[in-house]
Amino acid sequence: MGKAFKKTPKSSAPTPKPKGGKKRFSIDHDTFFDNDKKRRRNFEDDNIESSDEDDYGELRVGEEAEQEEEEVETAAEVRKRIAEAHLEKLRRIKDEEDKGDEGSDEDEGRDREGERDTWIANVLQQEQLEDSGRVRRLIASRVQKPETSKGFRVLVKHRQSVTAVALSEDDLKGFSASKDGTIVQWDIESGKTEKYKWPSDEVLKSHGLKDPQGRAVKHSKHVLALAVSSDGRYLATGGLDRHIHLWDTRSREHIQAFTGHKGPVSCLTFRQGTSELFSGSFDRTIKVWNADDRAYITSLFGHQSEVLTIDCLRKERVLTVGRDRTMHLWKVPEESQLIYRASASALECCCFISNDEFLSGSDDGSIEQWSVLRKKPVHIVKNAHALQTLDKLENGEDTRLSNGHKGAIPAENGIHENPCLSAHSWVGSVAVCRNSDLASSGAGNGAIRLWEIERESKGLRPLFELPLTGFVNSLAFAKSGKFLVAAVGQEPRLGRWGRVATARNGVAIHSLKLSD
DSSP: OOOOOOOBTTBOSOOOOOGGGOOOOOTTTOHHHHHHHHHHHHHHHSOOOOOHHHHHHHHHHHHHHHHHHHHOOOHHHHHHHHHHHHHHHHHHHHHHHTGGGOOSOHHHHHHHHHHHHHHHHHHHHHHHHHHHTSSOBOOGGGBOOOOTTOOOEEEEEOSSOEEEEEEOTTSSEEEEEETTSOEEEEETTTOOEEEEOOOOHHHHHHTTOOOOOGGGGTOTTOEEEEEEOTTSOEEEEEETTSOEEEEETTTTEEEEEEOOOSSOEEEEEEOTTSOEEEEEETTSEEEEEETTTTEEEEEEEOOSSOEEEEEEOSSSEEEEEETTSEEEEEETTTTEEEEEEOSSSOEEEEEEEETTEEEEEETTSOEEEEETTOSSOSEEETTTTOOSOHHHHHTTOOOOOSOTTOOOEEOTTSOEEOTTOSGGGSOOEEEEOTTBSEEEEEOSSSEEEEEEEOGGGOOEEEEEEEEOOSEEEEEEEOTTSSEEEEEEESSOTTOOSOOOTTOOOEEEEEEOOBOO
16 A cells, blocks of 8 residues: 555656555556556557558559459449430430431531420420429320230249239239249240249248248248339238248349238338338238348328228329228328228229229229219229129129129029129229329239220220230239239139139230220
């Protein structure tokens, strides 16, 4: 205790003893700093030479870092590259059109360049309006009626009924899922298929899977819904195991299993241009997820029965229908919802026409057109998929109708029975070609119907029918409108209320010719 601190160069006076026998510490006299100064002096005195190998390693690390920085593109650089490529494509198109009008005058050349730039600006403005949903592409009137000899061709085969189908943003790849648990990725042009392999139970549990309960124990891989993100990176699937499975489309490997739903996952959709995922379930809830962050965001409550179908565009608005005979438009940021009630039928499916208009299909065979401003449908097409006779359908005979508003079954006693009491006439799927006036609907009556959405919500005008045997459980239009893809099965997507034995389980594709 009586030992004094050593003297330092800054002070020659002895350090006084603190009261109570304790030492008083200061920065100037702390041995820690004295030792540090000694270490620094020793380090400076020592001559440490680095080997050539170390220098080479440091240089190499720096070079690799620079190369990585050069190779990795930011999101802004990718958008810029795509935009420049699109501009160059438009310039080539315009130059080819004006190739025959080339003149030798320099002033005429400048005028021609000015006209080309004006034309490109108008094209880009029109594309932006169409992508935002402010302008509707008028392509329904350009769709030519196909020849009788040509129809749907089966692109992908499944062992059991196909429950869902989706297309990538560039219309080059498609995805389908079936009741047998298979998930298939296929090429539109060649039809080449690649199956997604379910990982082992240990891997699934490491990705977040919980032990299935109840009915899910027997049908743990029964898939009911799928959705693909706009960038084509993620594929989401859901089914009777009450989980949402996230897949990487590039490697076709399982990434994550989202838990939280207490019932089968019946429908899925990605918000356009984002990795935000919405899921609907038999537990009457809609949940919001983020695929990039592998995270749960929130839940939406309001349905009084099972949620059947879900759809979303670029805005944070979600459209859902349930077995409670209601359709809900969810405004996610505002945490509010609009409820639309069907008059006398249960809604089976829905889809957006635009941010303010949408379609729905019912189990009475009708199709409804809705507006965000009205609680009731602005237009109803009754008996859109009515049956003529059930025997003809089961025997594979032609059951096409001349129009969608007639087609009652004549009874023996002269009373016309309702042609839509059978499950074969339930409208199980509706789809709209993005930002256009072309729509389609499918049931189990042996035909898919095409519709023209008239302006100012004046109604739906029937175009023609595309024969297809089986239950049409899902529909997807190409963004260009040049083909239509259908998920076909012998049974409906969510049950076994009917059966068409002659149907082929698989994905069917039909080309659509557009006039100039």
